[in-house]
Amino acid sequence: MAPExxxxxxxxxxTTSTSPGSSQSRPPPDPLQSTIKVxxxxxxxxxxxxxxxxxxxxxxxxxxxxxPTSVTMSYFAETKSGICVSNExxxxxxxxxxxxHANSFKFGSAAGSAKNAAANSAxxxxxxxxxxxxxLSAPLPTLFESTIVFKxxxxxxxxxxxxxxxxxxxxxxxxxxxxILNLDPEFPSSSTENISNQNERVYxxxxxxxxxxxxxxxxxxxxxxSLDNQPPTxxxxxxxxxxxxxxxxxxxxxxxxxxxxxxxxxxTVVGTxxxxxxxxxxxxxxxxxxxxxxxxxxxxxxxxxxPLATVAVVCAPIVVGVLIVGIxxxxxxxxxxxxxxxxxxxxxxALYFSTxxxxxxxxxxxxxxxxxxxxxxxxxxxIYDVGPRPSPQSLAKxxxxxxxxxxxxxxLLIDFIGxxxxxxxxxxxxxxxxxxxxxxxxxxALYDDIMPxxxxxALMEELLPLTDWIPSAMLGWVREFGxxxxxxxxxxxxxxxxx
Numbered sequence: 233m234a235p236e237x238x239x240x241x242x243x244x245x246x247t248t249s250t251s252p253g254s255s256q257s258r259p260p261p262d263p264l265q266s267t268i269k270v271x272x273x274x275x276x277x278x279x280x281x282x283x284x285x286x287x288x289x290x291x292x293x294x295x296x297x298x299x300p301t302s303v304t305m306s307y308f309a310e311t312k313s314g315i316c317v318s319n320e321x322x323x324x325x326x327x328x329x330x331x332x333h334a335n336s337f338k339f340g341s342a343a344g345s346a347k348n349a350a351a352n353s354a355x356x357x358x359x360x361x362x363x364x365x366x367x368l369s370a371p372l373p374t375l376f377e378s379t380i381v382f383k384x385x386x387x388x389x390x391x392x393x394x395x396x397x398x399x400x401x402x403x404x405x406x407x408x409x410x411x412i413l414n415l416d417p418e419f420p421s422s423s424t425e426n427i428s429n430q431n432e433r434v435y436x437x438x439x440x441x442x443x444x445x446x447x448x449x450x451x452x453x454x455x456x457x458s459l460d461n462q463p464p465t466x467x468x469x470x471x472x473x474x475x476x477x478x479x480x481x482x483x484x485x486x487x488x489x490x491x492x493x494x495x496x497x498x499x500t501v502v503g504t505x506x507x508x509x510x511x512x513x514x515x516x517x518x519x520x521x522x523x524x525x526x527x528x529x530x531x532x533x534x535x536x537x538x539p540l541a542t543v544a545v546v547c548a549p550i551v552v553g554v555l556i557v558g559i560x561x562x563x564x565x566x567x568x569x570x571x572x573x574x575x576x577x578x579x580x581x582a583l584y585f586s587t588x589x590x591x592x593x594x595x596x597x598x599x600x601x602x603x604x605x606x607x608x609x610x611x612x613x614x615i616y617d618v619g620p621r622p623s624p625q626s627l628a629k630x631x632x633x634x635x636x637x638x639x640x641x642x643x644l645l646i647d648f649i650g651x652x653x654x655x656x657x658x659x660x661x662x663x664x665x666x667x668x669x670x671x672x673x674x675x676x677a678l679y680d681d682i683m684p685x686x687x688x689x690a691l692m693e694e695l696l697p698l699t700d701w702i703p704s705a706m707l708g709w710v711r712e713f714g715x716x717x718x719x720x721x722x723x724x725x726x727x728x729x730x731x
Contacts, residue, residue: 282372282474284380284399287340288323288364289469291384291415293462294335294393301325301385303339303466305366307399309378318370322385324363340364372474376400376618382466384415392418395466404607405616408471415464477617494586605631628677636713639678643705646674650693651700668694671704679708686711 288303304322326337340363368375376399384393393415403409476484555562584590605611610622610630622630633639650671653663671694676687690704 281369282375282405282472284366284368284375285471285473286366286380286382287362287469288366289340289467290330290336290338291326292330292333292336292465292467294337294384294415294464295391297335298386298388298391299326299329299337301387303366304383304385305368305380306383307368307370307375307378307380309374318368320383321366321368323366327363372405372617373619375472375474376405376612380470382413382468383418384464384466390419393464393466394418397470399472400609403470403472405472405474405612405618408469410469411467413466413468415466474616474618476615477621480615491586491591494583495588498587624673625676625680628673629680632674632677639709639712642674642678643703643709646671646690646705647703650690650704653700664694664700675705675708678705679712682712683708 284305284307286305291300291303294300302322302325304320306318306320308317323339326339328338330336330338370378378399380397380399382395382397386392394417395413395415397403397411397413402411475481555566585594606615608630610626612618613620613622614627633642650664650667653667668691672687672691675690679686686704686708689702689707693699693702693704
C-alpha cells in the first residue's frame with residue numbers, strides 16, 4: 233500500500249493565503265492603468281469580416297442572341313502571403329429576354345432559384361436566397377484592397393465575357409452603388425485586346441444620370457452615347473458591407489448612451505415643469521398648457537438671462553474703460569476669465585447639442601461635411617476597419633484646404649497661434665510644448681509635397697525659446713505660390729510695356 237503523501241504543500245498554502253479583510257489584501261486597481269488596458273483591447277481587436285453583395289440586374293448588347301448560363305463573381309487581392317483568390321459564387325440563368333433591346337437579358341426572377349441556391353450552397357454561400365444576388369465574405373481589409381471579377385458564362389466557354397472592378401476605387405463601405413461594367417472576352421485575340429484596353433471604362437449609375445469614368449480622362453462626363461455600336465455591358469447593384477473600427481463603434485455606443493440619458497432627463501424636466509405650472513395655474517388662469525408643452529427648453533433660460541443681460545449692457549461702458557486703463561496689469565486675469573467663459577460656453581453648447589433639438593440642427597449642419605469626408609480615402613480608413621489606420625498628417629491633409637487662399641488663411645492662423653505665446657512671457661513657452669507637434673503635423677500636411685523638411689523647422693521653431701516669430705507656415709506658402717504670383721506680375725508688366 234502506497235504511503236500517504238505529506239501535507240506540506242497544503243499547509244504552506246494555507247499559511248500564505250490572506251483573508252479579504254487582512255492588511256495584506258491586494259491594492260485597488262489603478263484607474264489609469266485600467267483605462268489604458270481597455271483602450272489597448274479596443275485598438276487591438278481582431279478585424280471583422282466584410283461582405284460584397286452584388287445584385288445582377290441585366291446584361292446588355294451581348295455579341296449574339298445565345299442565352300448565357302450564369303454570372304459568377306470572385307475576387308483576388310495581393311496580400312503579404314501572396315495573391316488571395318476567392319471561390320466563385322454564381323447566379324442562375326437569365327429570367328427573361330429584353331423585348332425592346334436586342335441580345336439583352338434580365339436576371340432576378342424566381343426562375344432558376346432552386347438551381348442557383350444549390351450552386352451557392354455547394355460553394356459555401358448558403359446565406360444567398362435570391363437567384364440574382366451574389367455574396368462574398370472575407371476580412372474587410374482584404375475586400376477593400378481587392379479586385380472583383382464578374383464573368384458572364386456560356387455553354388461554349390470560348391464566348392465567356394469578363395469585367396473587373398477595383399473595390400478601393402469604385403466602392404465605399406456601406407454605400408450602395410449602381411454600376412454598368414464593360415464586358416470583354418475572357419480569351420481575347422491580340423487585336424481585340426488592344427481595343428479593349430483603350431476603351432476600358434467603369435460606369436457609375438445613379439437615378440438621374442450615368443457618369444462615365446474613363447482611364448484616359450481625369451474627370452467625369454455624362455454618358456450620352458447612342459445605343460448603336462454599344463459594347464456588351466453588365467448592370468448591377470453592389471454594396472461593400474463592413475463594420476466600423478472598434479474605437480469608432482465604442483464612441484458611437486457611448487454617444488447613443490449619453491443621448492439616451494439626456495433625452496430621459498429632458499423629458500423628465502419638461503414633464504415636471506409642465507405639471508407644476510399646470511397645477512399652480514389650475515388650468516383656469518389664462519395659461520395655454522398646449523402652447524407650454526410645445527415651448528422649447530431653451531426658452532426657459534430667458535428667465536435668468538434677461539436680467540443678467542440688462543445688467544451687462546448697463547455696466548459694459550464702465551468695464552471697457554477699466555480694461556483700457558488697466559489692461560497691462562489685468563491681462564492674466566482676463567485670460568483666466570476668458571478660459572472660464574470658453575469652458576462654460578463649450579459645456580453649455582455640448583449639453584444643448586445633446587438634446588433632440590440640438591442634434592437635429594447639428595445633423596443638418598455637419599452632414600454635408602461628414603459625407604464629403606467619408607468619400608476620401610483617409611475618411612474610409614478612419615471610420616471603417618479597411619486597413620491600417622491613417623497617420624495624423626494624412627488625416628489633416630484630407631480636411632485642410634488645397635487652394636491658394638485657403639492655404640494662406642490656414643498658414644496665417646498657424647503662425648498666429650504659434651506666436652501667441654508671447655502674450656504670457658513664461659507660461660507661453662509651456663504652451664509651445666503642446667503646440668509644437670500639432671504645428672508640425674499641420675505644416676507637413678500643407679507643404680510636404682513642396683518642402684518635405686519644413687515640418688521639422690516648424691517643430692524646432694516652437695520648441696526652442698524666442699524663435700516663435702519665425703513664420704514657418706508662411707514660408708511654405710511663399711515657396712508654393714510665390715513663383716507663380718511673380719511670374720504673373722512679370723507677364724502683366726511686359727504686356728503693359730508692349731501696350
